[in-house]
Amino acid sequence: MALLAQSVHSSQQSLLIKLDNINHSEWLDYAALHLGSEYQGYIKRLMQLEAAISQHEIGLYGVCADCEQPIEQSRLNIDLACQRCIKCEEKYAQ
């Protein structure tokens, strides 16, 4: 939000006003559709963190999205929002 507030682009200023008026749960989807490519990295990271929080809420945090085995703690220490164990990440990245 601070980055948006500093923007000199009128379209981003109007987005800031719009975000103030919609439900927080819709922010990411709205921002992904309406922000420029310079924000896509932030949006992707926020989506990853949101997914990790959702998994925590349903008791599936730290479980691999592909093989459903526990993700190695060493991986979670590096990225608390990682979605796959080492084996599945290697397959996914190919």
Ligand SMILES: [Zn+2]
């Ligand atoms: Zn796995």
